[in-house]
Amino acid sequence: MKQIYLNTLTIIAAFISATGAAKAQSFDFDMSKPQPVYCNETGSGYDILPAPDKKHAADPYYFSVKVPDGNYLVRVTLGGKKNSNTTLRAEGRRLMMDNITTSKSKETRVVSFVVNKRSPLIDEKRRVKIKEREKDYLAWDDKLTLEVNGSNPAVKSIHIERTDVPTIYLCGNSTVVDQNFEPWASWGQMITRWFDDGVAVSNHAESGLTARTFIDSFRLEKILSTLKAGDYVFVEFGHNDEKEKRAGDGAWYHYQYQLKIFVDKVRDKGAEIVFCTPTQRRFFEKDNKTIRNTHGDFPAAMKMVAELEKVPVIDLNGMTKTLFETMGFEDSKRLLVHYPANTFPNQPNALADNTHFNTFGAYEVAKCVVMGIKTLNLPLVQHLRSDWKDFTPEHPDDWKVFKWAPAKISELTKPDGN
Structure with missing residues (x-):
C-alpha cells in the first residue's frame, strides 16, 4: 500500500512538473x-x-x-x-x-x-x-x-x-472554418488579422456541419474543456441544418433546441455567447439585382432564440445580402470561388461556387463580423488593431486592389456542405 501511495505521488509530481513546464x-x-x-x-x-x-x-x-x-x-x-x-x-x-x-x-x-x-x-x-x-x-x-x-x-x-489571454471560440460550417487550401477561404481565418496580441481565436468550425453534428462530434465538448470566464463563443449555423430531414427537424424546433444547448453550456462556464446569422448564398432573383433568401426561417429562428435568451446577434445574413447586392450580379462573383479554367494547377474546368468564399470574400465578411462586434460594443473592441478602419457592406473594398499572397497548396475539391 505504501509503495502504491509513493508511486501515485510520483505520478502527480511529474504531472505538475510537466504542466508547469508547458506553461513556461x-x-x-x-x-x-x-x-x-x-x-x-x-x-x-x-x-x-x-x-x-x-x-x-x-x-x-x-x-x-x-x-x-x-x-x-x-x-x-x-x-x-x-x-x-x-x-x-x-x-x-x-x-x-x-x-x-x-x-x-x-x-x-x-x-x-x-x-x-x-x-x-x-x-x-x-x-x-x-x-x-x-x-x-x-x-x-x-x-x-x-x-x-x-x-x-x-x-x-x-x-x-x-x-493566457481571452479566447474567441468559433463554431460553424464551411463559411467559418479555417480552409486549408487555396482558393477557398472563410471569415473565421480572416478575422484573426484584426485582433492584437491580447486575444486569441480558436476556430473549431468544419465544412458540412450542422449545429447537431457539431455537438455530436464532441467539438463543443472540446471547447468546454478549456472555456473560461472572459472567453467568447461565436456560433454560425444554418446552411446545412436546413437540409436535415429527421422527424422534428427544421428551424422552429430542432435548430432552436440545438442553439439553446450552446447557450446553456457556454454560460455554465461563465463565458459569453454571440450568434451570427448564416451568410447568404449568391442567389439572385430574375432581376439580377436582389438576393433571394435561401435559408428559409433559419435566420429568424436564430434571432428568436437570441431574443428569448438575451444573446447578442451579428446579422451576417443581412450584411452579406447588402454586400452581394452592392457589388452587383457580376462583381459579386469576386467574393466567391468563381475562376476560369486553368487558374490553378490541374484545373481543367471552371469553378463556379455561390456559397463558398474566396480570400477576398472571406476578408470582407470578416470585416462585417468585426463591425458587428463594434455595433454590439463588446469588450473585444479594445483588442482591435490600430490599423482597423470601420467598414460597411454598402461600401466594400475594391477587389482590384486587394493583395493576397497565395499559399503554395491548392485543392480543387469543393468543401463539404453548400
Whole structure:
C-alpha cells in the first residue's frame, strides 16, 4: 500500500512538473541562421515545403514548433538586406499580419499576435470525431505552424511563448472554418488579422456541419474543456441544418433546441455567447439585382432564440445580402470561388461556387463580423488593431486592389456542405 501511495505521488509530481513546464515553455529562433527540417526529434524546423536556400530565399515557407495545446504569443522581427514584403499566417491559413514592408536600409519591424494551437484530444477517454479530410489539417496536429509568405518575405527572428489571454471560440460550417487550401477561404481565418496580441481565436468550425453534428462530434465538448470566464463563443449555423430531414427537424424546433444547448453550456462556464446569422448564398432573383433568401426561417429562428435568451446577434445574413447586392450580379462573383479554367494547377474546368468564399470574400465578411462586434460594443473592441478602419457592406473594398499572397497548396475539391 505504501509503495502504491509513493508511486501515485510520483505520478502527480511529474504531472505538475510537466504542466508547469508547458506553461513556461518559450522558444527563440534566429532565422538568419540555418534551421533544421522539422521532425519529431528536433521538435522545430522547416515544414510542408522544401527548406528555403540562397537561390529561393524569397520563396514562401512554413516553420513548425511542437507545443502542447494552448495559446501562444508569437513575436516576429522582420527585415533584411533588400526591400521586403511579408505576410504571416498560422495553422490553417489564418491571416495574422499581411503586406508588412521594410526597406533595405537596416529597417526592422516587430509584429506580435496570438496563435491558438489544439489537437483532437479532450481528455484521457474522449477525442473530437474529426472527419477523414481533417486528419491532414494543420489545425489538428501537435505543432504550431507559421506560414511566411509575401512578394519578398524577410523574417529575422521568431519568439514563441505560452500566454493566457481571452479566447474567441468559433463554431460553424464551411463559411467559418479555417480552409486549408487555396482558393477557398472563410471569415473565421480572416478575422484573426484584426485582433492584437491580447486575444486569441480558436476556430473549431468544419465544412458540412450542422449545429447537431457539431455537438455530436464532441467539438463543443472540446471547447468546454478549456472555456473560461472572459472567453467568447461565436456560433454560425444554418446552411446545412436546413437540409436535415429527421422527424422534428427544421428551424422552429430542432435548430432552436440545438442553439439553446450552446447557450446553456457556454454560460455554465461563465463565458459569453454571440450568434451570427448564416451568410447568404449568391442567389439572385430574375432581376439580377436582389438576393433571394435561401435559408428559409433559419435566420429568424436564430434571432428568436437570441431574443428569448438575451444573446447578442451579428446579422451576417443581412450584411452579406447588402454586400452581394452592392457589388452587383457580376462583381459579386469576386467574393466567391468563381475562376476560369486553368487558374490553378490541374484545373481543367471552371469553378463556379455561390456559397463558398474566396480570400477576398472571406476578408470582407470578416470585416462585417468585426463591425458587428463594434455595433454590439463588446469588450473585444479594445483588442482591435490600430490599423482597423470601420467598414460597411454598402461600401466594400475594391477587389482590384486587394493583395493576397497565395499559399503554395491548392485543392480543387469543393468543401463539404453548400
